[in-house]
Amino acid sequence: MIKPKKPPKTSAPPIEDPAPGLDRLDVRILAALQDDGRLSNVKLADTIGLSPTAVLARVQRLTREGYILGYEARLNPLKLGASMLVFVEVMLDRTTPNVFDQFKAAVQVRPEIMECHMVAGGFDYLLKTRSADMGDYRAFAGSVLWQLPGVRETRTYAVMEEVKNSTHLHLRGG
Numbered sequence: 123m124i125k126p127k128k129p130p131k132t133s134a135p136p137i138e139d140p141a142p143g144l145d146r147l148d149v150r151i152l153a154a155l156q157d158d159g160r161l162s163n164v165k166l167a168d169t170i171g172l173s174p175t176a177v178l179a180r181v182q183r184l185t186r187e188g189y190i191l192g193y194e195a196r197l198n199p200l201k202l203g204a205s206m207l208v209f210v211e212v213m214l215d216r217t218t219p220n221v222f223d224q225f226k227a228a229v230q231v232r233p234e235i236m237e238c239h240m241v242a243g244g245f246d247y248l249l250k251t252r253s254a255d256m257g258d259y260r261a262f263a264g265s266v267l268w269q270l271p272g273v274r275e276t277r278t279y280a281v282m283e284e285v286k287n288s289t290h291l292h293l294r295g296g
Contacts, residue, residue: 143187147172149295151180152189156290159193204252206259207281210267211245215274224271234262256280
């Protein structure tokens with residue numbers, strides 16, 4: 123009987139550096155805080171295996187250098203009257219700096235617009251919006267969305283099911 127050959131052993135790819143200036147402990151701290159932003163400094167230190175003083179200094183440095191942007195609670199939109207999730211493609215009538223600036227400024231003050239991304243492709247911006255229901259969204263579209271500066275055309279995509287909703291970044295090197 124002939125035994126099949128085992129595939130040759132290959133070494134694991136080297137762990138990539140997550141970002142310049144971060145070491146494995148920094149990445150572990152970021153991962154732990156990303157999982158639970160309410161983690162106490164003492165518990166975080168225990169998890170990482172450093173003293174509370176050393177962990178606090180690292181967290182302060184990570185915050186100061188912009189790796190940690192802040193802390194917030196994730197709220198349940200279904201319980202808070204914002205169950206309708208809609209993505210909207212926006213095409214502007216002109217793509218000049220002043221139109222972009224006016225559009226961006228107008229979007230900033232609208233609480234229904236959760237995210238706004240300038241994109242490359244067949245349209246200019248992709249918006250993520252939340253509202254109570256389709257009637258509420260329709261009122262928002264008519265009174266706000268279509269009145270935003272420079273809007274020529276929109277395409278609306280109502281979400282039927284959220285399959286994955288995460289704010290976690292994939293961290294390498296931890």
